[in-house]
Amino acid sequence: MEKLIHRVQDANTLLCVGLDPVGDDTQAAHRLAEVIDQTSGYAAAFKPNLAFFLSREDGVKLLRETVRRVPAGIPVILDGKFGDIANTADHYARFAYDVVGADGVTVNPYMGDDAIVPFARPGKMVFVLAKTSNQPVHSLQDVALTRGGYLSDCAAGVARQLDEEHGGIGLVVGATNAAAVARLRSLSPEQWFLVPGVGAQGGDLAATLRAGLRPDGSGLLINTSRALWQAADAGATARELVAQINQFRPVAV
Numbered sequence: 001m002e003k004l005i006h007r008v009q010d011a012n013t014l015l016c017v018g019l020d021p022v023g024d025d026t027q028a029a030h031r032l033a034e035v036i037d038q039t040s041g042y043a044a045a046f047k048p049n050l051a052f053f054l055s056r057e058d059g060v061k062l063l064r065e066t067v068r069r070v071p072a073g074i075p076v077i078l079d080g081k082f083g084d085i086a087n088t089a090d091h092y093a094r095f096a097y098d099v100v101g102a103d104g105v106t107v108n109p110y111m112g113d114d115a116i117v118p119f120a121r122p123g124k125m126v127f128v129l130a131k132t133s134n135q136p137v138h139s140l141q142d143v144a145l146t147r148g149g150y151l152s153d154c155a156a157g158v159a160r161q162l163d164e165e166h167g168g169i170g171l172v173v174g175a176t177n178a179a180a181v182a183r184l185r186s187l188s189p190e191q192w193f194l195v196p197g198v199g200a201q202g203g204d205l206a207a208t209l210r211a212g213l214r215p216d217g218s219g220l221l222i223n224t225s226r227a228l229w230q231a232a233d234a235g236a237t238a239r240e241l242v243a244q245i246n247q248f249r250p251v252a253v
């Protein structure tokens, strides 16, 4: 996580700029460049979502160009929600890191540890889906366990264990259920959380920050995608979001 930590400190931001390009290929390429250029002063990270690139004929080319446009020093998380047996996962990892040039990925933990480990390369970040934003009360992740807690807590437990073994492992925790953010923060006090769901999905930014920030005022990457893509002035919107987020963080001395 060193690249992320340096960037967060240098630019004083926890904003993750999601890149989910819509429109035809020419419009998408133009808007991607615009959003990256306008928001890069405020971005702790960029997160292109793989689906929005793979749905295009030359999607991988556009994705590689997008990653190359991001200024050096700002990490790129490829949101592919990968998750397959180890030898297949190894090929996804090669794609994300060697072909695309990403610094991190999102991973679906349903197939277990060996689906995650191939992504845990030195210097790379792996965000494991724990409690996603789509169902604030989730039919699978919120299944209560007989020993106490919920299925999403198991994902957090696997991620915590792998972080101890390999380093660089965080969680994905949606901003649409602040109580779940608080519960997972108490279970994983140190790990980085990638937090989507603010903006178009209506997540409560203030409640999420209160629930999830570590005592050092860090440890959360607040993602927003459509709210920036659709903004008349993406730079101004990003600046405003960073200011809102930083109100909840202790002032650096």
Ligand SMILES: O=C(O)c1cc(=O)[nH]c(=O)n1[C@@H]1O[C@H](COP(=O)(O)O)[C@@H](O)[C@H]1O
Residues within 6 Å of the ligand: 018, 020, 049, 079, 081, 106, 131, 132, 133, 134, 172, 173, 174, 196, 197, 198, 199, 200, 201, 223, 224, 225, 226, 227
């Ligand atoms: O892993 C993700 O990034 C993710 C996890 C999650 O729980 N919910 C979620 O919305 N996402 C992604 O975060 C982005 C949210 O986009 P907006 O709702 O437009 O801000 C999309 O790329 C989603 O695929």
